[in-house]
Amino acid sequence: MRTIAKLAAGTALLALSAGSASAQDKSVEVLHWWTAGGEAAAVNVLKENLEGEGVSWTDMPVAGGGGTQAMTALRARVTSGDAPTAVQMLGFDIKDWAELGVVANLNDLAAEEGWDDVVPAALQEFSKYDGNWIAAPVNVHSTNWLWVNKEAFDAAGGEEPTDFAGLIAMLDSFKEQGITPLAHGGQPWQDATLWENVVLSVGGMDFYRDAVIELNEEALTGDTMREVFDNMTQLATYFDENFSGRDWNLASAMVIEGEAGAQQMGDWAKGEFLRADLTPGEDFVCMRFPGTQGSVLFNSDQFVMFEVGDDQREAQNLMASAVMDPAFQVAFNTVKGSVPARTDVEDTEFDDCGKKGMADLAEAAESGNLAGSMAHGHAQPAAVKEAMYDVITQHLNGQITTDEALERLPQAVASAQ
Numbered sequence: 001m002r003t004i005a006k007l008a009a010g011t012a013l014l015a016l017s018a019g020s021a022s023a024q025d026k027s028v029e030v031l032h033w034w035t036a037g038g039e040a041a042a043v044n045v046l047k048e049n050l051e052g053e054g055v056s057w058t059d060m061p062v063a064g065g066g067g068t069q070a071m072t073a074l075r076a077r078v079t080s081g082d083a084p085t086a087v088q089m090l091g092f093d094i095k096d097w098a099e100l101g102v103v104a105n106l107n108d109l110a111a112e113e114g115w116d117d118v119v120p121a122a123l124q125e126f127s128k129y130d131g132n133w134i135a136a137p138v139n140v141h142s143t144n145w146l147w148v149n150k151e152a153f154d155a156a157g158g159e160e161p162t163d164f165a166g167l168i169a170m171l172d173s174f175k176e177q178g179i180t181p182l183a184h185g186g187q188p189w190q191d192a193t194l195w196e197n198v199v200l201s202v203g204g205m206d207f208y209r210d211a212v213i214e215l216n217e218e219a220l221t222g223d224t225m226r227e228v229f230d231n232m233t234q235l236a237t238y239f240d241e242n243f244s245g246r247d248w249n250l251a252s253a254m255v256i257e258g259e260a261g262a263q264q265m266g267d268w269a270k271g272e273f274l275r276a277d278l279t280p281g282e283d284f285v286c287m288r289f290p291g292t293q294g295s296v297l298f299n300s301d302q303f304v305m306f307e308v309g310d311d312q313r314e315a316q317n318l319m320a321s322a323v324m325d326p327a328f329q330v331a332f333n334t335v336k337g338s339v340p341a342r343t344d345v346e347d348t349e350f351d352d353c354g355k356k357g358m359a360d361l362a363e364a365a366e367s368g369n370l371a372g373s374m375a376h377g378h379a380q381p382a383a384v385k386e387a388m389y390d391v392i393t394q395h396l397n398g399q400i401t402t403d404e405a406l407e408r409l410p411q412a413v414a415s416a417q
Contacts, residue, residue, distance in 0.1 A: 026315040029058040030303070031077075032088035033070045036063075038271065038335035045331045049322045055315045060084055067093070078102060083306040085316050089135070091126060091377035094304055098129035104305040106133040109317050113324060118342040120365035122372065123300050135302040136323040137341035139333050140361055143266040143299065143373045144197050144292040147252065147273065148285040152177055152261040161290040164201055164231060171238045174261030181238035183260035185246035186397070188389040192375035194264050195232060195392045201291030202228050205369045208297075212374045215384070215417075220410045229395055229402040236396055244397075255284070264289060266299070266376070270337040270353055279351075286353040288360065296364040299376035300341060387416035 028050065034043050047057045062070040067090060074097075077083055083102060097103060110116065110133040119127060119137060127135045146167075156173035171181035184190065200208045203224045211219035219225060240260075243251075252272040254260035263269060273284050280286055288295075303323050305316055322328055329340035330349050339350070339357040343365060347355045364370040372378025374385060391412050395405040 026054055027056040028085040028315050028319045029060055030086045031060040031084045033062050033067050035061045042332040042335050046322055046328055053318050055318050085308055086303045086305050086319055089302055089304045092381045094126050098134055102307055103134040104307050106320055109320055118344045120370055122370040135304040136320040137300050137302045138323055139301050139338035140341055141266050141299050141338045143193050143297045144289045145267050146262055146264055146287050146289050147255055147269050148262045149255050149258055150283050150285055153285050160287045163291045167290040180240040180260040183251035183254040183263040184239045184243045185248045185251045186244035188393045189375055190248055191393045191396050192389050196374050197264055197289040198228050198231050205295045213379050215413050217410045221406045229405050232396055268337045280353045295369040296360055297373045299373045299378045383416040384413055387412035
């Protein structure tokens, strides 16, 4: 049983508080971790939209990327019987909270606004629980991107590689140019992000689902996974010697400043390039990780709606509707680097990378090649994810061989389940 299940005793308190809370008429309290820069500005757009609807907004910001601190704060609130109206949440955290029976049912609103028709089914796996809408998705980030310095790219021939061999040839060119070929931050989640890209590149989406989502032991130990780990060993030879422990944005800065040729990272990295006043296609290049074209690995921020009293449901529904409004999805995602969670939003206001991301998402959703990112909590629960991190990082750092990684990966997964 997941540790979060220990909060079950607090659910009765929540039910009591829902009817007795003395919140202002048409008000929402929102817990989130978007506390800086463009993200905070985008949240203000949502706040102002709601104020225009007569809904007051009480902010409950909890700083810290990824939401770990936010989930700690939420546990305290729910245990005390005082849950917020809405909470920013990711992946399997959503499923965990839904299992406690403390989330709202948004089916009527979703039906009225046609959410089923515009939100990709892969996202709905997290937006719904037992077939009921419980959350409004804000965005889609995808992790299978490569960010490339344009000057170095042009010097390497200016042709996007389409497979792993092509990637190696480009990295070799960067090395000949006297720069770090591949900027990388040696942190477990970054190691896992690179690894899942290589899994998809080597084996395709069917293999990714078999190995990473279904955790098929044969897939985790077979020849295709051996090639994945061998390719990771090869990629590590293109890192600089100071990669260990580096934050992801510092690796982005290496590409921005011309110290490195490329970085593999999710599309939040684009914000670093934009803040440096660089233009997609002119100063940097965004491309799908070679071999993953046509597929998208995603993570998605969603606002999960918690059960509230009858006097607060109108305001809660107004907030959920505002999150799903196409205009807000454009306003938020143009500054976040992500793309809208709706596939019917016009791409007019997005830059070249945003347009590509939106087209790729629509194509992947249509073809069935859209799947959750393991590294970012959308393929496995936290315990399994962390167990996989350990093996991936040990191997990338040369602490274990490929043979040992193939032996330990299924063992780690089994012990975490």
